[in-house]
Amino acid sequence: RDGVVNSTCRRFSPAFVFCYKNGLISSACGSMAPNHGSSAQTSAAPYSVTVDKTSYSAGDAVTVTLSAKSGTFLGFLLEARLIGGSTPFGSFSSAGTGAQLLACSGQHSAAVSHSSPTPKSQIQSIWKAPTSGNLNNIQFSATFVQAYSSFWVGVKSAQVTYSTGNGTTNGISSAGCGITKTCVSQPSNCDPFTNSNCYFMSAMPLSDGSGFNFEIFGPSNGYVAIAFSDDQQMGNDDIYICGKNSQGNIQLQHAFSTGTTTPTTIRMGNVTNFNASFTNGVISCSFTSRNSISTTRSSASTNSYYIFLANGPVDQNGVIQIHPNTPIISSAKIDLYSPQVLGGEQYPxxxxxxxxxxxxxxxxxxxxxxxxxxxxxxxxxxxxxxxxxxxxxxxxxxxxxxxxxxxxxxxxxxxxxxxxxxxxxxxxxxxxxxxxxxxxxxxxxxxxxxxxxxxxxxxxxxxxxxxxxxxxxxxxxxxxxxxxxxxxxxxxxxxxxxxxxxxxxxxxxxxxxxxxxxxxxxxxxxxxxxxxxxxxxxxxxxxxxxxx
The missing domain is CATH 1.20.120 (Four Helix Bundle (Hemerythrin (Met), subunit A))
Known part of the structure; x- marks a missing residue:
C-alpha cells in the first residue's frame, strides 16, 4: 500500500488526507479539523479563500477559489457557514478539478473536499444559495493540509452579505424624513425618488432600538459613502461605503478612518438586508446595521454625530480613491434616534x-x-x-x-x-x-x-x-x-x-x-x-x- 499510510491512520480516525486519500471525510464536517495527532498551525496560512461577490441573493451562485500563495496543498475541506454558525449552509453545485462534493449530516453537496492527495495550487468551486429559509450573511471557511502534521483550520473568506436582490432604487425617497427617519441631503430637501442629482442618506431606528436602517443615494461612477464623526473633520470616523468592486458590482464595506488617509476596511459585523443598484450613473443602496457606531474604535455613549456624505472613484480592483470634492457635512450634530431633516454643507x-x-x-x-x-x-x-x-x-x-x-x-x-x-x-x-x-x-x-x-x-x-x-x-x-x-x-x-x-x-x-x-x-x-x-x-x- 501507499507508504504514507501507516499505523498512525488507525490510531487517529478519521485522518484527513493520508488516511482518507479519497477525501470522503464527512465525519470532519463539524470541526473541520483532521485527527492527525497534532495541532493546527497558528501562523498565517500560506493559502487564501476568495469569492467573486461581496453580496448574494436567494438562489445566487458564488464562485469560491482556494489558492496557495506559495507551494501547494494536498488536501482540503471547504464549507459555507452563516456568520456565527457551526454547520454548513447552502450547497455546492460544482467542485472543480481535483475535488468532489461531500455530504454533511445528511445534507447533499454541503461541502467540497479533495478527491486525491495530489499536490494542488488552486481549486475553484461554485456554491449555490438556498432559495428560502434563514438567509443571512455568510463566510466560507476552509481547512488546508500541507503535510501530515502541517495543516491550517478555519481559513476564511471575506464576508458575503445577504441582499434582497431586487436591484431597484424605488424604496429610497425622502418620504418619512423628519418623522420616522433622519435625512441629510444636498441640495437641501431634495428627493432621490424624483431627482437623480440628489445626494441623500437616511437613518431610521429599528423598533427594538438595536440599530438602524440606512439608505445611501448619489450620482457616482465609483462609490458613495457615509461617515459618522464627532467633528467636521476627517479622522476617527465610522464609515459605510457603497461602491463598485473589481467586477463592477456594487458592494458594501465597513471601514474606519484615521486622519486623511484611505480608510481601513474592518469586519462587516451585524449587517443584514443589503440591497444595491447602479443605474444611469447613480449608486443606491440600503441595509440594516446593528453595529454600534464607533468614532474611537470602541462603542460611544452618544447617539449624536456629524454625518459626512462623500463620493469618488474606485480603481480597477475596487479600492476607493480620494474623493475629488469635499464631503457633504451635516450642518449640526444629529441624534439618530430623534428624526430630523438637515441640509448638507459640502463646505464649512x-x-x-x-x-x-x-x-x-x-x-x-x-x-x-x-x-x-x-x-x-x-x-x-x-x-x-x-x-x-x-x-x-x-x-x-x-x-x-x-x-x-x-x-x-x-x-x-x-x-x-x-x-x-x-x-x-x-x-x-x-x-x-x-x-x-x-x-x-x-x-x-x-x-x-x-x-x-x-x-x-x-x-x-x-x-x-x-x-x-x-x-x-x-x-x-x-x-x-x-x-x-x-x-x-x-x-x-x-x-x-x-x-x-x-x-x-x-x-x-x-x-x-x-x-x-x-x-x-x-x-x-x-x-x-x-x-x-x-x-x-x-x-x-x-x-x-x-x-x-
Whole structure:
C-alpha cells in the first residue's frame, strides 16, 4: 500500500488526507479539523479563500477559489457557514478539478473536499444559495493540509452579505424624513425618488432600538459613502461605503478612518438586508446595521454625530480613491434616534470665508486699486491726503487691504485643512501669497520718484502686480471648479464673464486714454459702469459660494 499510510491512520480516525486519500471525510464536517495527532498551525496560512461577490441573493451562485500563495496543498475541506454558525449552509453545485462534493449530516453537496492527495495550487468551486429559509450573511471557511502534521483550520473568506436582490432604487425617497427617519441631503430637501442629482442618506431606528436602517443615494461612477464623526473633520470616523468592486458590482464595506488617509476596511459585523443598484450613473443602496457606531474604535455613549456624505472613484480592483470634492457635512450634530431633516454643507463656513476673501481681494479691491494707479493719477492731481497724492493713498489702502485679506484667507484654509491637499489650486494660492508679500515689501525700499533708476522699480512693480493678478484669477477658477456642485459648472462660467468684463474695460480705458485729447481723463460714467458691473459679478459669485 501507499507508504504514507501507516499505523498512525488507525490510531487517529478519521485522518484527513493520508488516511482518507479519497477525501470522503464527512465525519470532519463539524470541526473541520483532521485527527492527525497534532495541532493546527497558528501562523498565517500560506493559502487564501476568495469569492467573486461581496453580496448574494436567494438562489445566487458564488464562485469560491482556494489558492496557495506559495507551494501547494494536498488536501482540503471547504464549507459555507452563516456568520456565527457551526454547520454548513447552502450547497455546492460544482467542485472543480481535483475535488468532489461531500455530504454533511445528511445534507447533499454541503461541502467540497479533495478527491486525491495530489499536490494542488488552486481549486475553484461554485456554491449555490438556498432559495428560502434563514438567509443571512455568510463566510466560507476552509481547512488546508500541507503535510501530515502541517495543516491550517478555519481559513476564511471575506464576508458575503445577504441582499434582497431586487436591484431597484424605488424604496429610497425622502418620504418619512423628519418623522420616522433622519435625512441629510444636498441640495437641501431634495428627493432621490424624483431627482437623480440628489445626494441623500437616511437613518431610521429599528423598533427594538438595536440599530438602524440606512439608505445611501448619489450620482457616482465609483462609490458613495457615509461617515459618522464627532467633528467636521476627517479622522476617527465610522464609515459605510457603497461602491463598485473589481467586477463592477456594487458592494458594501465597513471601514474606519484615521486622519486623511484611505480608510481601513474592518469586519462587516451585524449587517443584514443589503440591497444595491447602479443605474444611469447613480449608486443606491440600503441595509440594516446593528453595529454600534464607533468614532474611537470602541462603542460611544452618544447617539449624536456629524454625518459626512462623500463620493469618488474606485480603481480597477475596487479600492476607493480620494474623493475629488469635499464631503457633504451635516450642518449640526444629529441624534439618530430623534428624526430630523438637515441640509448638507459640502463646505464649512471657514472654507467659504477663504473663497470669499480671495474673490473680493483680487477681483474687486485689487482690480480697483490697479485701475486707480493706471488711469486716475491726473484726475486727482493737486488733491492731497496725509501729505500724499489722493490717488496714491487710495491705491495703497486698497492694495494693502487685498494683501491683508489674502493673508487671512491663507491662514483660514490651512488651519482648516491642516494638510497639503494637492492639485493646482493650493500651488497657485501659495504663489499668490508669496508674491503678495513681495509687492509691499519691495515698495517700502523703492527709490524716489526722480531717481535715475526709479524705472526699474516701476517695471518690476507692474510686472509683479500683473503676475499676482494672473495667478489669482487662475487660483479662483480652480477653486470654483472644485466647489461647484452644478452639472453645467455655472460658477466658473460666471467667473469667466467677470474676467472678460474686467479685461474689456481695461482695454477700453487704454484705447480711450490713447485717442482722446492729451490730459483728458476717462469719464466718470465709464468708471462707474465698471464698478457697478464688478460688484454685480462679485455678488453673484459670493451668493454661489454661500450656497455650495
Amino acid at each position: 463656513a471657514i472654507v467659504k470665508a477663504h473663497g470669499c476673501l480671495m474673490l473680493i481681494s483680487w477681483m474687486t479691491t485689487g482690480s480697483v486699486g490697479m485701475l486707480i494707479a493706471r488711469y486716475l493719477k491726473k484726475t486727482t492731481r493737486g488733491t492731497r491726503c496725509c501729505g500724499k497724492d489722493f490717488w496714491f493713498v487710495a491705491h495703497m489702502l486698497l492694495m494693502l487691504l487685498s494683501v491683508a485679506a489674502t493673508i487671512i484667507a491663507f491662514i483660514l484654509v490651512f488651519s482648516y485643512a491642516q494638510d497639503w491637499a494637492g492639485g493646482a489650486h493650493p500651488v497657485l494660492g501659495c504663489m499668490v501669497m508669496i508674491l503678495s508679500l513681495v509687492q509691499p515689501t519691495a515698495a517700502m525700499f523703492r527709490c524716489g520718484p526722480q531717481h535715475e533708476r526709479r524705472f526699474i522699480f516701476n517695471w518690476a512693480h507692474a510686472i509683479n502686480a500683473l503676475a499676482i493678478k494672473a495667478l489669482a484669477v487662475a487660483a479662483i477658477f480652480t477653486g470654483l471648479i472644485l466647489v461647484d456642485p452644478s452639472q453645467d459648472g455655472w460658477l466658473p462660467k460666471v467667473m469667466g464673464g467677470f474676467v472678460a468684463w474686467e479685461a474689456l474695460f481695461f482695454l477700453f480705458l487704454d484705447i480711450h486714454q490713447k485717442w482722446t485729447e492729451k490730459g483728458k481723463q476717462p469719464e466718470v460714467l465709464i468708471m462707474l459702469a465698471f464698478f457697478l458691473g464688478n460688484v454685480a459679478f462679485l455678488v453673484t459669485l459670493l451668493v454661489g459660494i454661500g450656497n455650495v
